[in-house]
Amino acid sequence: MKRFVDGVDRSQGLLLPDRLEDYVHEDNPVRVVDAFVEALDLSELGFEAASRAVGGRPAYHLIALLKIYIYGYLNRIPSSRRLEREAQDVASIE
Numbered sequence: 001m002k003r004f005v006d007g008v009d010r011s012q013g014l015l016l017p018d019r020l021e022d023y024v025h026e027d028n029p030v031r032v033v034d035a036f037v038e039a040l041d042l043s044e045l046g047f048e049a050a051s052r053a054v055g056g057r058p059a060y061h062l063i064a065l066l067k068i069y070i071y072g073y074l075n076r077i078p079s080s081r082r083l084e085r086e087a088q089d090v091a092s093i094e
């Protein structure tokens with residue numbers, strides 16, 4: 001059983017546009033958040049993966065959740081439901 005929910009590989013070719021990266025403009029702050037979180041050593045900062053009981057849906061990866069949380073903080077989005085809508089609508093991030 002998988003430990004985390006796998007996201008889409010951003011370099012993987014898609015039908016339209018060619019890559020998922022093409023949806024986000026080059027000067028979008030989302031790219032800064034992505035680079036910042038990727039540079040962090042989360043285990044050194046005390047982040048630990050939650051253990052779950054057998055069965056059920058795999059958890060989302062800590063890095064993905066941290067990126068969404070920081071994005072919401074920077075854009076003053078306090079609601080988890082609004083963050084969910086933002087994360088689902090890739091085109092709205094531009």
